[in-house]
Amino acid sequence: MKQFLSFVKKEFFHIWRDKQTLFILLGMPIVQITIFGFALTNEVKNAEIAILDQSKDAATTQLISEIRASQYFTVSAFLNSPNDIAETFKQNKAKIILVLPASFNSDLKHLNKAQVQLIADASDPNTATTLINYATAIITDYQKNINKTSQIPMVINTQVRMLYNPQLKGAYSFVPGVMAMVLMLVCTMMTAITIVREKEIGTMEVMLVSPVQPLKIVVAKAVPYLLLSIVNIISILLLSVFVLDVPINGSIVLLMGESILFTITCLSFGLLISSLTGSQQTAMFIALTGMFLPTIMLSGFMFPVENMPLPLRLISNIVPSRWFYQIVRAVMIKGLGIEGVWKQTLILIAMTLFLLTLAVKKFKIRLE
Amino acid sequence: MATDYIITTEELTKRFNDFTAVDHISFYVNKGEIFGFLGANGAGKTTAMRMLCGLSLPTSGKATIAGFDVYKQTENIKRSIGYMSQKFSLYEDLTVRENIRFYGGIYGKSNAFIKEKTNWLLQQLNLQDEADKLVGSLPLGWKQKLAFSVAIFHEPQIVFLDEPTGGVDPVTRREFWNLIYEAAATGITVFVTTHYMDEAEYCNRVSIMVDGRIDALDTPVALKEKFNAATMDEVFLQLARKATRIDN
Numbered sequence: 001m002k003q004f005l006s007f008v009k010k011e012f013f014h015i016w017r018d019k020q021t022l023f024i025l026l027g028m029p030i031v032q033i034t035i036f037g038f039a040l041t042n043e044v045k046n047a048e049i050a051i052l053d054q055s056k057d058a059a060t061t062q063l064i065s066e067i068r069a070s071q072y073f074t075v076s077a078f079l080n081s082p083n084d085i086a087e088t089f090k091q092n093k094a095k096i097i098l099v100l101p102a103s104f105n106s107d108l109k110h111l112n113k114a115q116v117q118l119i120a121d122a123s124d125p126n127t128a129t130t131l132i133n134y135a136t137a138i139i140t141d142y143q144k145n146i147n148k149t150s151q152i153p154m155v156i157n158t159q160v161r162m163l164y165n166p167q168l169k170g171a172y173s174f175v176p177g178v179m180a181m182v183l184m185l186v187c188t189m190m191t192a193i194t195i196v197r198e199k200e201i202g203t204m205e206v207m208l209v210s211p212v213q214p215l216k217i218v219v220a221k222a223v224p225y226l227l228l229s230i231v232n233i234i235s236i237l238l239l240s241v242f243v244l245d246v247p248i249n250g251s252i253v254l255l256m257g258e259s260i261l262f263t264i265t266c267l268s269f270g271l272l273i274s275s276l277t278g279s280q281q282t283a284m285f286i287a288l289t290g291m292f293l294p295t296i297m298l299s300g301f302m303f304p305v306e307n308m309p310l311p312l313r314l315i316s317n318i319v320p321s322r323w324f325y326q327i328v329r330a331v332m333i334k335g336l337g338i339e340g341v342w343k344q345t346l347i348l349i350a351m352t353l354f355l356l357t358l359a360v361k362k363f364k365i366r367l368e
Numbered sequence: 369m370a371t372d373y374i375i376t377t378e379e380l381t382k383r384f385n386d387f388t389a390v391d392h393i394s395f396y397v398n399k400g401e402i403f404g405f406l407g408a409n410g411a412g413k414t415t416a417m418r419m420l421c422g423l424s425l426p427t428s429g430k431a432t433i434a435g436f437d438v439y440k441q442t443e444n445i446k447r448s449i450g451y452m453s454q455k456f457s458l459y460e461d462l463t464v465r466e467n468i469r470f471y472g473g474i475y476g477k478s479n480a481f482i483k484e485k486t487n488w489l490l491q492q493l494n495l496q497d498e499a500d501k502l503v504g505s506l507p508l509g510w511k512q513k514l515a516f517s518v519a520i521f522h523e524p525q526i527v528f529l530d531e532p533t534g535g536v537d538p539v540t541r542r543e544f545w546n547l548i549y550e551a552a553a554t555g556i557t558v559f560v561t562t563h564y565m566d567e568a569e570y571c572n573r574v575s576i577m578v579d580g581r582i583d584a585l586d587t588p589v590a591l592k593e594k595f596n597a598a599t600m601d602e603v604f605l606q607l608a609r610k611a612t613r614i615d616n
Contacts (some may be wrong), residue, residue: 006473010462017461017502202455206519209421209451209528211443212474 003212007220014194015224025190029182029232033239036174047131048076050094052085054102063116063142067098072134089121096120096131108146175240176328177301179259180321182236184266184295186229189287191270195221196283199274214363222267229263230256240332249335258331258341261348262324266291268355269320275362295321323347374399374526374557375420380429382415389415391580392429399525402548402558404568407577408608413561414530416577420559421528422446434525447475450519450527450556454534458515460504464495467503468518475522489517509540513547520551527551529560533567545570565601574600576607583607 015022049067053060067073076094079085088094099117101107107114118135120128195218198204207217233256240246248255269291277283296302298316308316316322323344330336330344338345375397382390390412397403407413418424420433422442431438434448458467465486472482490496493513503511512532520527529548533541545567552558560571568574568588575585584591584607588600595603 003474003476006470009473010459010466010470013462013466014459201460202453202457203459205423205453205455206451206457206471207474208423209446209449210471210474211446211476 004216004220007212007217008223011194011221011224015228021190025186025228026231026235028185029178029236030239032178032182033175033236033244036178045071046074047072047096047134048094049073049131049135050077050079050088050097051075052079052082052097052099055100055104057105059105059108059146060100062146063100063139066142067135067138070134070138072131085119094121096128096135098135173301173329175236175244175246176325176332177295177299179233179236179328180262180295180299180301180324181292182232183229183259183263183324184291184321186232187225187263187266188270188273188291189284190225191222191267192273192277192283192287193280194225195271195274196277196280199278200280215360218271218360218363222271225267226260226263230260233259233263246332248332250331251337254338254341255328255331258324258327258345258348261345261352262320262327265320265324265348265352265355268352268359271359272355272362275359291321294319298322299325301325318351320348320351323351372399373397374401374434375403375559376430376432377420378430380416380419380431381427382412382419382424383427388580390419390426393577393580393582394429395575395582395585397526397557397559398572400552400555400557401572402552402560402570404571404574405559405561405577406568406574406604407561408611411577411608411611412580413577417528417530417559417561421449421451448525450522450524452515452519452527452529452532454531456508456511456515458503458511458518461502463500463502464490464506464514465499467514468521471518471521477522485521489521493517509536509543512536512540513544516544516547516551520556524556526557526559529558531561531563533562533564541567565599565604568600568604576604578607578611583610 051064051067053064064075068075073096077088079088079097082099085097085099088097097119099119101115101117104114104116116139118132120132195204198207204217208214237248237252237255241248270287273283273286273290277286294316298308298312298319299321300316301321327341327344327348330341334340373396375395377396378394379392380390380394381388381392393416405413405417415424419426419438420431422433422438422445426438433445436442436444436448438445459470462470468486468489469482472485477485486499490499493510495510495514498506498510503514506514516527516529516532519529533544536544541564548558548560548570560567562568571588573585573587574591575582576591577583584594584603586594591603592598592600595606597603597606
């Protein structure tokens with residue numbers, strides 16, 4: 001135990017002395033959450049909307065005021081005729097235009113059915129789609145409201161249904177993704193590098209000659225990074241809740257438990273890398289291509305797994321962060337309990353055991 | 369076998385597939401001796417030394433270190449030996465004191481022992497003022513001396529030095545050897561590999577490995593006589609030229 005403690009203490013010294021790295025490790029989640037939460041978000045705020053109101057009655061006024069009230073849109077212009085539409089887009093005065101026909105109010109009253117047209121500037125297709133979704137949602141809301149007071153139900157053709165994230169908030173999907181990314185970076189890459197560094201500088205040899213069991217060396221290396229990761233998890237969660245307004249709907253204990261499980265998966269992978277390579281560069285390269293890229297590309301964080309071609313979908317199954325990403329989304333956003341994520345949890349446990357066994361085995365072989 | 373032998377080997381062999389790195393070597397090392405282990409690069413020195421340190425299992429043959437068997441009692445061996453690798457083996461981002469503490473700690477020494485011995489050691493090396501400085505800021509010669517002192521900090525019976533003076537200036541090498549003599553005087557056996565033939569002269573006895581075998585083993589004086597050479601350098605060259613193995 002004393003040996004072990006000397007080791008852990010030494011590891012903390014290493015981390016503490018390397019202020020630059022420490023700063024990066026602790027600052028990274030904060031920066032990433034901020035970047036992903038605000039700058040790189042695909043949600044749109046205060047987009048300019050122009051309105052061509054040919055009806056100008058109580059019903060359209062009501063609808064327009066609801067659009068104004070939403071934080072997604074700012075009404076930038078009222079158009080007088082359909083001829084202005086093209087010009088408005090050309091001058092970049094609006095990203096989307098709502099056209100209300102002259103018969104809007106009468107159609108609604110007499111036919112119980114009215115039409116509106118949404119025209120979006122699709123030169124930026126992502127934004128256009130998002131804006132269309134926002135606008136449709138507002139219109140649907142409006143229709144529901146008037147249905148409450150009318151005896152004959154109105155026919156609603158548009159049905160926009162966004163479970164769990166009705167406002168299409170970007171942060172909902174970024175927070176779990178950033179968590180997976182940060183944990184992996186800290187655990188996989190740092191563990192791999194720190195062990196390989198000892199090989200490079202020759203201290204590993206000295207330790208192998210000493211009576212310390214190899215397993216103790218390995219675990220002592222992992223402990224400080226586990227603690228560092230817990231600090232990172234906490235800072236990400238605090239930022240999400242208090243800055244990005246992403247709620248933690250499920251149990252915090254379960255969320256922490258799953259995060260620690262994933263941290264251990266990453267640590268095991270880092271250990272495996274370190275026992276396979278002899279140079280810090282190689283270790284870093286393997287960690288990046290083996291963990292970091294798949295996390296970004298294949299976990300479902302950037303691109304939905306469902307949309308991938310079959311081979312990539314199959315590969316994504318062996319990417320641990322894919323399962324972790326699902327777990328965090330389920331627990332944090334959907335508020336599910338362990339009954340909702342037991343399958344993913346089991347997969348992660350199995351992966352961890354596999355990686356750990358392999359790492360320890362490889363580590364021992366090197367001694368021979 | 370006489371108990372005064374701290375290292376004994378008998379037909380010790382290590383094969384990697386069909387390559388015989390160490391080829392049936394038999395020798396012994398006396399207690400308290402400074403034993404020079406010489407050989408050209410690729411002659412099998414490092415492999416032999418790794419077997420003696422318990423880092424690598426022999427393919428065949430026998431060996432005992434401090435009375436312990438290299439096959440079955442590697443744990444006991446590890447407790448009885450110190451090791452200094454040819455790479456500099458201290459942590460540059462730790463202070464002198466922290467390095468000493470760490471190595472004391474992994475050998476399971478008590479805090480009291482570590483504290484007392486650290487002070488003694490710092491005084492011995494004249495490093496009191498540098499105790500809380502990072503090792504990385506020390507000159508190479510000092511680091512090397514510190515690394516040696518750390519290797520024998522836990523008071524082992526034998527210390528293995530793998531080319532300990534590589535890249536060090538002659539004056540510091542001389543000082544380093546003074547430390548080795550001091551350690552030997554306290555009864556520690558020193559097993560040292562080196563490429564510097566003047567250092568070979570400092571040893572009580574030297575062995576010279578060629579192609580995995582020990583071709584010569586005696587005191588430097590006797591070896592020079594036997595090979596009719598003025599210096600150990602000549603002895604070494606005469607033997608090393610016979611090598612058929614390509615330097616890897």
